Amino acid sequence: MLTVTHVDITRDLRIAKVYLSFLNPSAPKEEVLGELLRRRKEIRYHLGNELRAKYVPDLRFYLDESAERSSRVQAIIENLHRDETDIKQ
Secondary structure, eight states, X not given: XXXXXXXXXXXXSOEEEEEEXXXXXXXXXXXXXXXXXXXXXXXXXXXXXXXXXXXXXXXXXXXXOHHHHHHHHHHHHHHHHHHHHHHHO
């Protein structure tokens, strides 16, 4: 599963940086990102049909790995608590 986590748009509305996150850590991220880049014009076309703006922004896609980092940190904290409990027993 793919999620758009954040979009940064320049002041002139010409560039949109789209940050993507994958809920499945084993997902083929580079393949999906490549497919989005190949279909960027098609996505802009559909976006342009929905927007009421002077410009349709150029889309730039980036991987947002903050959710994965958060999960790793959470796992480390849980392991520390587990180890601490084992030591006390």
